[in-house]
Amino acid sequence: MKVDLTTPLKDEDLAKLKIGDEVLLSGIIYSARDAAHKRMIEALDRGRTLPFDVKGQVIYYMGPSPARPGQVIGSAGPTTSGRMDAYAPRLMEIGLKGMIGKGMRSQSVIEAMKKYQCVYFGATGGVGALISKSIKSAKVIAYEDLGAEAIYELIVENFPLIVINDVLGNDLYREGIEKYKQGGKIAN
């Protein structure tokens, strides 16, 4: 199914999404990767507020290349999401509704997505030039000293995504392998 979604996301939007759905996402999203996640969790541990209110929001696991003069952003594709698994459930607990990245999530993250109603979207890895075309504005809002790992507020239009994990705990990656694996065991 093809779905148009606009942030912030509501539970009723997410309830309709199924793995394999092709989503075009528009609105404000926030970039954060390894170093920014570490800092956000440290801030929560100290009882501080985060640089942005995560309620209903979507985090994009991405650190862009620098923009050339006249460009909004450089190449801006997803990084491997698994590295954020240690931090993601804590953010879902306080209202995060969507994550964008590439690669598999751990079982504990998938369980947290069911519990807190959050969806994991896959963006195609290695197509950062193409994705940059969906980004209409980019502004660093926190942790500027981290360079490419700073938190950016991004305004996106029709960012092409696929639902990898829905709120029911389904997993497109596992299903894909079951569907397309040929000949069972191949190596002895």
Add this chain to the structure above:
Amino acid sequence: MRRISCAKVAKTVANLCQEANLFLPSDVLASLNYAASREVSPLGQAALSQILENNKIAAEEKIPICQDCGTAVVFLEMGNEVRIISGNLFDAVNEGVRQGYKDGYLRKSLCHPLTRKNTGDNTPAVIHLYMVPGDKLKIIVCPKGGGAENMSRLAMLSPSVGKDGIKKFVIGTVEQAGFNSCPPIVVGVGIGGGTFERAAFLAKKALLRSTNTPNTDGELNLLEYELYSAINKLGMGPAGLGGSRTALAVFIGMEPCHIASLPVAVNINCHAARHKEAIL
């Protein structure tokens, strides 16, 4: 003796860093087009279309193919009759990387392993230098992204496991890597090499081969084909969304090893299998 200046080396490396990050080699593009013509899954097809479109945009608009502009892995094939003047060769390569990543608006991705502080200029480069006959210096820059590199593995296998054991290790590594390493991937395999680090080097160097050239060793050529077929039966497909095209190519490099050992290294490259060379 032929003299080549460090300034010339630095300038060449700087250009290669920029070009490699914008223009995918034509053989890799051809392999991606072939994969697109054979992929059976609709989502896999869509991912391949995006990948092909991305490469077009990168080249036309000078936006790097991937935001991960990689660690700069630099191979130097130096002729015996070449003399480097006006400085140190490795410093010149690092200066080239520094300039190339700055001028090319490429992401600087290297950091201190413990503090995680970025070095700021994408240095140090990883440099592999070897001597060859002649009076030329061949420089190959291979920007290597972290996602696929993280999924690479090395095993010191028991010689008793033989070819089947090698296959099992390679396929198992790809199965683990699958979704994270931006398939369809290029798989570099290093078999043997006297010691631990040599196998890793052989795997890395194997990634430089053109996807349209066979292995010159018939036995390895067959092994490459068997691995390629087996990997494409795993079902992960483009972007891991399910499908029949998980690998674009498998390349093997092999050298003799110790009688007690069977080192095997698997170095995975994402579909953005970037490398660019120049001969001075």
